[in-house]
Amino acid sequence: MEEGERSPLLSQDTAGQELASSVKSLPTSSCPGPAPCEDQAGAWGCSCCPPGAKCQVSRRGLGGDPAPSLPMGSSCVKYLIFLSNTLFSLLGLLTLAIGLWGLAVKGSLESGWGGPLPTDPMLGLVLGGLAVSAVSLAGCLGALCENTCLLRCFSGAVLAFLVFEALVGALVVALWGPLQDSLEHTLRMAITHYQEDPDLRFLLDQVQLGLQCCGAASYQDWQQNLYFNCSSPGVQACSLPASCCINPQEDGASINDQCGFGVLGLDKDAAQRVVYLEGCGPPLRQWLHGNLSAIGSYMIVVVVVQGVELLLATQLIRALDIRKRVAAVREAGAVHRSPRPGAQLSAKPSRG
DSSP: OOTTOOOHHHHHHHHHHHHHHHHHTSTTOBOSSOOOOHHHHOTTSBOSOOTTOBOOBOOTTTTOSOOOOOOHHHHHHHHHHHHHHHHHHHHHHHHHHHHHHHHHHHTTTTTOTTSOOOOOHHHHHHHHHHHHHHHHHHHHHHHHHTOHHHHHHHHHHHHHHHHHHHHHHHHHHHTHHHHHHTHHHHHHHHHHTTTTOHHHHHHHHHHHHHHTOOSSSBGGGGGGSTTTSTTOOSTTTTOOOGGGBSSTTTTSSSOOTTTTTTGGGSOHHHHTTTBOOBOSHHHHHHHHHHTHHHHHHHHHHHHHHHHHHHHHHHHHHHHHHHHHHHHHHHHHHHHHHOOOTTGGGOSOOOOO
16 A cells, blocks of 8 residues: 555544543634624533634533522521521420420320320420421521422411411300300319319419419309318318418418318308318419410510511522523423434545
8 A cells, every 4th residue: 555545444543532632622712703692502612712722511501500599588488488497496305395294294104105106285285396307497498408398398387387376266255254254164164073183183273372262153162062062081181272261371481281171161250270271273264364365465476477488488489480580491492402412523534
């Protein structure tokens, strides 16, 4: 073979090596002349540059740029939701811990996990703390991680709380009259079961000590209790609880549990020097009327806070959805404009 002639196989190998080297050197190739601008050349074109200058390849729209950041207002909403729900999570966990501690101290969990749920007020604290901490944790993590699924779960839970509170408030307003009329009946039922339930005993004692009263309508209502009835054979017959006494401590450090012994057998003049004769029904009704505005204000504050949390979460979800759509549109447009890398170099070299 002569020196001036080339082998066809050699020319193909040489052309393949040149093609590979040209593809590798594409991102920083020299512009032989005025190159087209980025908006015309697509993702792999050069910016307008003078002949002989180096030009960088634009990778816009092919996943090189990070996702667009949230606006300033949406970022403030995000961190506000995170901080507020962190606080509510801590409060919920504290309530849960107090409820579990109360159940453990009182031995209400001794039946085990397979037994029925204990009828204990502490169980309400456990369930309430668990619900508040779980919902607040979902809002906290959803805002921090910008997770729309968690934020939607948080919004749904807050909305469910608002609906439940609205139903309870409507029932209380509708049944306010019958509820007041049933106060004395409820107190009589508590007097009857005074020794059977320690939580009920504690609650009734606090009512009598705080309102300085005894019984439902009068101190004689304690005759309905089997232990305090004068016909009872026990040692507490014709007696009253220490919470009925005017001075239950009797100038001592601890409460004298026997300060009300035998009071039901005394006449009214002698009894009024030892215990309170007025029942707890009228004072309790007056206390409810006097604190109704405070209770209503507290409930309104709770509802307003939950409503603000719901609005902020909805706004953040909307901002995240808008950012997601904008990023999808940019990616789709970039892929549509951009030719495949090396598509212009795909022509086969001639064999001649």
